[in-house]
Amino acid sequence: xxxxxxxxxxxxxxxxxxxxxxxxxxxxxxxxxxxxxxxxxxxxxxxxxxxxxxxxxxxxxxxxxxxxxxxxxxxxxxxxxxxxxxxxxxxxxxxxxxxxxxxxxxxxxxxxxxxxxxxxxxxxxxxxxxxxxxxxxxxxxxxxxxxxxxxxxxxxxxxxxxxxxxxxxxxxxxxxxxxxxxxxxxxxxxxxxxxxxxxxxxxxxxxxxxxxxxxxxxxxxxxxxxxxxxxxxxxxxxxxxxxxxxxxxxxxxxxxxxxxxxxxxxxxxxxxxxxxxxxxxxxxxxxxxxxxxxxxxxxxxxxxxxxxxxxxxxxxxxxxxxxxxxxxxxxxxxxxxxxxx
Amino acid sequence: xxxxxxxxxxxxxxxxxxxxxxxxxxxxxxxxxxxxxxxxxxxxxxxxxxxxxxxxxxxxxxxxxxxxxxxxxxxxxxxxxxxxxxxxxxxxxxxxxxxxxxxxxxxxxxxxxxxxxxxxxxxxxxxxxxxxxxxxxxxxxxxxxxxxxxxxxxxxxxxxxxxxxxxxxxxxxxxxxxxxxxxxxxxxxxxxxxxxxxxxxxxxxxxxxxxxxxxxxxxxxxxxxxxxxxxxxxxxxxxxxxxxxxxxxxxxxxxxxxxxxxxxxxxxxxxxxxx
Numbered sequence: 001x002x003x004x005x006x007x008x009x010x011x012x013x014x015x016x017x018x019x020x021x022x023x024x025x026x027x028x029x030x031x032x033x034x035x036x037x038x039x040x041x042x043x044x045x046x047x048x049x050x051x052x053x054x055x056x057x058x059x060x061x062x063x064x065x066x067x068x069x070x071x072x073x074x075x076x077x078x079x080x081x082x083x084x085x086x087x088x089x090x091x092x093x094x095x096x097x098x099x100x101x102x103x104x105x106x107x108x109x110x111x112x113x114x115x116x117x118x119x120x121x122x123x124x125x126x127x128x129x130x131x132x133x134x135x136x137x138x139x140x141x142x143x144x145x146x147x148x149x150x151x152x153x154x155x156x157x158x159x160x161x162x163x164x165x166x167x168x169x170x171x172x173x174x175x176x177x178x179x180x181x182x183x184x185x186x187x188x189x190x191x192x193x194x195x196x197x198x199x200x201x202x203x204x205x206x207x208x209x210x211x212x213x214x215x216x217x218x219x220x221x222x223x224x225x226x227x228x229x230x231x232x233x234x235x236x237x238x239x240x241x242x243x244x245x246x247x248x249x250x251x252x253x254x255x256x257x258x259x260x261x262x263x264x265x266x267x268x269x270x271x272x273x274x275x276x277x278x279x280x281x282x283x284x285x286x287x288x289x290x291x292x293x294x295x296x297x298x299x300x301x302x303x304x305x306x307x308x309x310x311x312x313x314x315x316x317x318x319x320x321x322x323x324x325x326x327x328x329x330x331x332x333x334x335x336x337x338x339x340x341x
Numbered sequence: 342x343x344x345x346x347x348x349x350x351x352x353x354x355x356x357x358x359x360x361x362x363x364x365x366x367x368x369x370x371x372x373x374x375x376x377x378x379x380x381x382x383x384x385x386x387x388x389x390x391x392x393x394x395x396x397x398x399x400x401x402x403x404x405x406x407x408x409x410x411x412x413x414x415x416x417x418x419x420x421x422x423x424x425x426x427x428x429x430x431x432x433x434x435x436x437x438x439x440x441x442x443x444x445x446x447x448x449x450x451x452x453x454x455x456x457x458x459x460x461x462x463x464x465x466x467x468x469x470x471x472x473x474x475x476x477x478x479x480x481x482x483x484x485x486x487x488x489x490x491x492x493x494x495x496x497x498x499x500x501x502x503x504x505x506x507x508x509x510x511x512x513x514x515x516x517x518x519x520x521x522x523x524x525x526x527x528x529x530x531x532x533x534x535x536x537x538x539x540x541x542x543x544x545x546x547x548x549x550x551x552x553x554x555x556x557x558x559x560x561x562x563x564x565x566x567x568x569x570x571x572x573x574x575x576x577x578x579x580x581x582x583x584x585x586x587x588x589x590x591x592x593x594x595x596x597x598x599x600x601x602x603x604x605x606x607x608x609x610x611x612x613x614x615x616x
Contacts, residue, residue: 225441239414286452
C-alpha cells in the first residue's frame with residue numbers, strides 16, 4: 001500500500017519504466033566534469049522554464065543546455081533504439097542471441113564512417129556515410145536472404161553474417177590504408193562509440209530515423225509474437241510473413257542506423273537489454289518492446305554519465321556498456337532466476 | 342456445401358511431381374484422415390490446403406471460395422493448423438500463445454482486444470487447460486503442449502482444423518487425451534478435422550466414436566482410395582500401402598462396440614505368410 005493506493009509489483013515496474021528515462025535525462029544534467037553546483041543547475045533549468053533571467057553565468061547555460069542536455073537526449077534515443085531493435089530482431093529471428101546488428105547494420109555503418117574519415121579527413125560526412133552504408137548492408141543481407149524468392153529466416157541470418165564479415169574486412173582495409181597519425185585514431189575512436197560533442201542539431205538529424213523506427217516497432221510489436229512462431233505457423237495464423245518481416249526489418253534498421261551514425265558502434269545494449277526486459281516483464285512483445293525501449297534509454301544515459309566522471313579522460317561507451325552491463329546482468333539472472341528461461 | 346473441396350490438385354517442385362489428380366471433399370463435422378508412408382506427400386498436400394504452397398494444377402475451395410484469390414488472413418479465418426512438432430523458442434505464457442490465434446482478426450497496428458482475450462480463455466477451457474493459462478508453455482508436457490496448439494487453432498474460429506500427425510511424439514495417455522479432445526470438439530462444434538497420421542488405428546477410433554470418418558490412402562502420388570475406415574483399411578490395402586504384412590482384428594470393448602485395430606506383423610512380404 002502506497003498513498004492509500006494498492007500498487008502491485010507489476011504496476012510499480014511499469015511506472016518505473018515510464019518515468020525512468022525522464023529521471024535519467026534530468027539527473028545527467030547535474031553530472032559532468034565541469035563543477036556546477038546543484039543550485040546553479042536548478043537555477044538554469046528554472047530560468048529556462050519560466051523565461052526569467054537568473055544571474056547565473058552564461059557559460060553555465062551553455063554547458064547545461066547545449067552540451068549536457070542534447071547529450072542526454074541523444075543518449076536516451078540511442079540506447080532505446082538499439083534495445084528496441086535488438087528485441088524486435090530476437091523475436092523476428094526466433095533467436096535470443098541476435099542483436100540489433102544481426103543484419104550487418106553496425107559493420108556497414110562502421111565502414112561508412114571509416115570511409116568518410118578516409119576520404120575527407122574530417123568527421124563532417126560521417127553521419128551521412130554511416131547511415132547510408134548501414135542501410136545498404138541490411139538491404140544486401142535482405143537480398144541474399146531472398147534467394148529462394150521468399151524470406152526464409154535462416155537465410156536472412158546467413159545473409160547478415162556474410163555481409164557483416166565483408167564490411168568488417170573493408171573496415172580493416174581502410175584502417176590499413178588510413179593515415180596512422182590523424183585518420184586512424186579518429187576511425188578507431190569512432191568505432192568504439194561515444195556520445196561526446198553532440199549538439200541539438202544532431203537530435204534533429206539522427207533523431208528522425210530513430211523516432212520513426214521506434215514508433216513503427218511499437219505499433220507492430222504484437223505481430224512480432226506471431227512471427228516468432230516461425231514462418232509456417234505465422235502464415236497459417238493469418239500473417240503475411242514476407243511483408244511484415246520486410247517492414248519490421250525496415251523500422252529496426254532505421255532506428256539502429258540512426259543510433260549508430262551519431263554514437264558509433266555500441267555493442268551489448270541491443271543484445272542484453274531485451275533479456276533484462278524479459279526477466280522483468282516476460283516474453284510478450286506487446287510489453288517487452290516498450291520495456292526494452294525504456295531500459296535501453298536509462299542504461300545508456302547511466303553508462304555515459306559514468307564514462308565521463310570515472311576518469312580524467314572519457315572512457316569510450318562501447319567499452320563501458322559491457323563492463324557495467326555484464327555484472328548487472330549476472331546479478332539480475334541470480335535474483336530473478338531468469339524468469340522462465 | 343462442402344467445407345473443403347479439392348479438384349484435380351497437382352503439385353511439384355520444379356519438374357519433380359509430388360502429387361497429382363487429387364480430388365476430395367470434406368463436410369462439416371467430418372474427420373478426414375490422410376494415411377500413407379513417409380515421404381508420400383502428406384505434408385506437402387497439407388501445405389497446399391493451408392495456402393503456404395500454391396498448386397500447379399487444379400483448385401482448392403474453402404467454403405466455396407478459391408484459395409488462390411484469398412489473403413493469408415482470409416484463409417486463416419476458415420482453416421487453422423496444428424503442427425506436428427512446434428519448435429519452442431521464447432517461454433511465452435500459455436494464454437499468450439493462444440492469443441496468437443487471433444492474429445487474423447487483429448489490424449495492422451493493433452494488438453488483441455479484450456474480446457480476443459476472452460476467446461482465448463474460453464478455448465483453453467474447451468481443451469481443459471484453463472488452469473494453465475499463466476504458465477510458460479515451455480514447461481508443459483508434450484501432450485499439454487499439443488493441446489495448447491489445438492486451443493490456438495480453435496481461437497482462430499475457423500470451421501476446419503488441419504493437423505499434421507498431432508500425436509506423433511506423445512505417450513499413450515497424452516495420445517488418448519488429444520484424440521478425446523478432437524472427438525469432443527467435432528461432436529460439440531461440428532468442426533471438420535483433416536488429419537495426416539501414421540496411425541491408421543486413429544481412424545477406427547473416430548469411427549467407433551460415431552463420427553463421420555473418411556480415410557484417404559495416399560500412394561502413387563495421389564489419393565488411391567477414399568472411404569470409411571472399415572472399407573479402406575483392409576489387410577490388402579495396408580500391405581500395398583506400407584509394404585508390410587498386417588492383421589486387422591476386432592475386439593469387443595463393450596456390449597455394442599467392437600474396436601478394430603491394425604496390427605503390423607512383419608515387413609517380409611515375400612514370405613507370404615501371416616502367422
